[in-house]
Amino acid sequence: MDLTPSAEQEALITATADWCADNMPLEQARQRPIALWQELEAMGWTAMTAPDMGLDHATEAVVFAELGRHLAPVGLVPSAVAARWSPHAGKAALALLDGSLEGGMLRVFDPHGAVQALGLAGHLAATTELPRDLDGGPSLDPTASLARLDPAPPFEAIADPRAALHLQLLAAAFALGCADAARDMAAAYAKVREQFERPIGWFQAIKHICADMAVRCAVARSQLYYAACALDAGADDAAFHIASAKLLADQAALENGRANIQVHGGIGMTDEAYPHLCLKRAHLLTFIAPARRDILLGDAA
Structure with a gap:
């Protein structure tokens, strides 16, 4: 198994690093522009994992490692997973769920503008719809806002492990x-x-x-x-x-x-x-x- 990034992957890493350096400097991490998510969508990172893109997981990994190096919005991770495995389009917030598919408290990170939340329920990924006006406040990570829903709305498990x-x-x-x-x-x-x-x-x-x-x-x-x-x-x-x-x-x-x-x-x-x-x-x-x-x-x- 060859673990050396290909020329195409190296080009993606370089392009990602250059864009992030110009548009997501660390000094803006706590107060990033409201339009940043739309810019990320325009660059294709929120949908790069969709099935019709035909991108392999190895390429996703090298690109997301570069996005992580610039402390990109944490909502990119659940959104990328939802783009491949969920029929619902749009931004997905990160869900941290206490309990099973129903009940418990739901913590939603990066909820602004999200239409759904995705996280783990047991050993499976699962999604739930979010209120349209859901917004968050300060959290452990100053770059990610947090909203709480108690009790959590029902989740729908994604059957594919x-x-x-x-x-x-x-x-x-x-x-x-x-x-x-x-x-x-x-x-x-x-x-x-x-x-x-x-x-x-x-x-x-x-x-x-x-x-x-x-x-x-x-x-x-x-x-x-x-x-x-x-x-x-x-x-x-x-x-x-x-x-x-x-x-x-x-x-x-x-x-x-x-x-x-x-x-x-x-x-x-x-x-x-x-x-x-x-x-x-x-x-x-x-x-x-x-x-x-x-x-x-x-x-x-």
């Missing part, structure tokens, strides 16, 4: 991108922040932190690419590889987020600095289709 795997794969890609963002931020700061008339990156302790961050990203990226290819190939162990990718990507995002704040020192956790955004996004992503213990240990039926 690949929908849940797709959700987990794209969430892992977003987590990898988050880890990449923290790594890049720490390395850039280590080059310009000086102590004892030297950039702090000159000191071995900082070098080791940044090197560990790079290794975490490389390991998580390799597993993500393999998992995406396994899903494309319809491999029997695709669920195991996707769960492994999610676990490694979540760990990389969390540990790199903490290390990034450590490299920045005291300012890293302040509101005017950006390192804390990566860590908070990493924490939110851990709640999206987390890796199941029974699958990782080979106990799933």
